[in-house]
Amino acid sequence: MALVWLFALADWLWIHMLPDSVLHLVFGSITGLVCWFVYKQSKSRNEGAIIFWSLFSFGIPVWWHAGVYFCEWLGLEVFRAYFARGGLAVFFVTGLIWVVWAVEQHAQKIEALRRQAFNLENVLTRKKQKRSVDHKIWNPLDPDAWYYGQKSPRLNQSLNGFVSYTVLFCLICMILSQFQGCTQYYDLPAGGGENQAVQQVVKVQKIIRKKFILNPYSAINYNTPELDDVKLELNEVTAHRYTKMGFGEGDGAGFAGGTSDGTVGFVRLEYPGGDWNQDFGIGGDMNMLLKYAELTGQKVAKKTKAYSAAQLKTFDGVRCPPLLYITGQRNISLGNNDIKILQEYINDKHGMIFGDNGGSRHFHNQFISMMQRILPDVRPVRIPTDDPIHTRPYQIARVPYVAPHGGEEALGWFADGRWVAYYHPGDIGDAWADGHAGVSQDIWANCYRLGVNIMSYAHIEHAKWRLAQKQSGGDE
Known part of the structure; x- marks a missing residue:
């Protein structure tokens, strides 16, 4: 399952060989399976805490990449950006927790073995080894390594683990960011047209109002309007002077040299x-x-x-x-x-x-x-x-x-x-x-x-x- 997920991830990011329907199926099914495994293991996590947290940690990159993929597919680009950055931060913290836990477990195991073999002669031998340049301890998992010093060696060991992990994590991210994958193409839509100004057409509509015929000898005084009261309405209409907009010769609006699958993007x-x-x-x-x-x-x-x-x-x-x-x-x-x-x-x-x-x-x-x-x-x-x-x-x-x-x-x-x-x-x-x-x-x-x-x-x-x-x- 991990290999299938990795291949689908590589295809989505770099190869671009699989159709979208296959990627939908792979990301959707693996995400569902991981959720089911985590849910099933959560019922017995008290007995198998390591297995549960291992599955949960494995699920983090799966949920992260699935969230980014489906947000991009649905056009939710703002949420895609949040998933991308938030998922990377959660993935970094998760890995850091496992590194600190592993270093601590190994250090405790080394100290436990020393306590089991404790005797005065061994203690004196270890002190001599610390003072001797030829017998320095180089193992970074050993708290008694000479470069951790005599003061707070466990704290220095934890700091060393944090710095080493951070540098390695950033280095891997930088290397992966340089993978360009397959060449991408931006094809213009096939067609033609001319780059001309849209003609502004002004229509003048003449509206003649009602005319009044009055008796000038009437005893009633009327406020006589103008006999030819005309109102002009100017309606500006935007119309294309040419039926096609684009460049070159071709059927439909588009661009000469374009393809049937080409589109204008933003x-x-x-x-x-x-x-x-x-x-x-x-x-x-x-x-x-x-x-x-x-x-x-x-x-x-x-x-x-x-x-x-x-x-x-x-x-x-x-x-x-x-x-x-x-x-x-x-x-x-x-x-x-x-x-x-x-x-x-x-x-x-x-x-x-x-x-x-x-x-x-x-x-x-x-x-x-x-x-x-x-x-x-x-x-x-x-x-x-x-x-x-x-x-x-x-x-x-x-x-x-x-x-x-x-x-x-x-x-x-x-x-x-x-x-x-x-x-x-x-x-x-x-x-x-x-x-x-x-x-x-x-x-x-x-x-x-x-x-x-x-x-x-x-x-x-x-x-x-x-x-x-x-x-x-x-x-x-």
């Missing part, structure tokens, strides 16, 4: 140090993805995704996500290796970063600093309202925002003839979320339109680049 960066999962998943950025499908007619993914920098690196050099969304309110803690991956994502994989200030001036400074590390030779500039990213497919006369945490103007980083990063200063993600942060319909509707513009811009630029790579001999 990918965000999972980074340490802050609240990267703000407005994540159902009721959050999933609303934006659904609105994109509604306004463009393109196929979209069933759920939004989040990847760490290391996971982002596993994507193919060409078939990778065109847009990476980064939001939050607190710190963005990225190491040098993470920055290198993001540099490769922009420069080598033609990706684009979409930053959104989730609620603080501090995040503004954090994002600007991060971009300075990623693109040290590119300076941010204000993106004008007549730029294509603000006019296609929707005209954005003024950058909409929930609150101007980082100002009122959008900033961009321009390199190699395109915008490689777009920074929104006012929590656009909150306007997409359920309730729309209490802002007016005009604001949140424009926030959706701006989101469509940015997503469309990134995907069209990436589709052009993919075709160029294919024509020049790159693999698609």
Whole structure:
């Protein structure tokens, strides 16, 4: 059972060979079996305490990974993050308890054997051995080991066990995090279209009110209205000038060079140090993805995704996500290796970063600093309202925002003839979320339109680049 669970875990994280139905069956059945074994053993845990706690400890990683897996499958990304971090902490504490218990048991066994063989001659011999360099005790499980000292050796032994376990645990986590697994692919939906502005049609409706015919010689005085009282109603209607939205030639809205299984997704960066999962998943950025499908007619993914920098690196050099969304309110803690991956994502994989200030001036400074590390030779500039990213497919006369945490103007980083990063200063993600942060319909509707513009811009630029790579001999 353990081997089956390990294989399913490896397939889910790295191999990606088994279908979802098989993974559902494996994780669900093994989780149920572990629960049943633990429940059965709990009835006799007084007689077999070690067996019970061993089964319970084995169940912790099973419940942990099953919780993460099913939360991800159901689209409960916030709970998935809680399961991932909480499960890791519980797993660490559980292992620490077993290490402390094992060290204590072995130390007690060594001392018990010494007490059984106790005599004056042995005591004198042991004291001589402690003073002799050639007869030092090196066994870390022995409290009399020379490096524990003469003062509080048992305490020093426990501290040594804690530090050694912590270092080893962190080292294993670091090694596992470097396993990239199989290459992932992000395929665009097949189709075509044109990147043109949506035509704003104004319909003028002429309403002629009732006319009154009066007798001017009547003895009754009337307040006579104008005989041709006309009311004009201006109804602004949004209509697509073109039936398809996308890029290139093809059937249906989509992108030339795309696949029948391809979809437009919404990918965000999972980074340490802050609240990267703000407005994540159902009721959050999933609303934006659904609105994109509604306004463009393109196929979209069933759920939004989040990847760490290391996971982002596993994507193919060409078939990778065109847009990476980064939001939050607190710190963005990225190491040098993470920055290198993001540099490769922009420069080598033609990706684009979409930053959104989730609620603080501090995040503004954090994002600007991060971009300075990623693109040290590119300076941010204000993106004008007549730029294509603000006019296609929707005209954005003024950058909409929930609150101007980082100002009122959008900033961009321009390199190699395109915008490689777009920074929104006012929590656009909150306007997409359920309730729309209490802002007016005009604001949140424009926030959706701006989101469509940015997503469309990134995907069209990436589709052009993919075709160029294919024509020049790159693999698609």
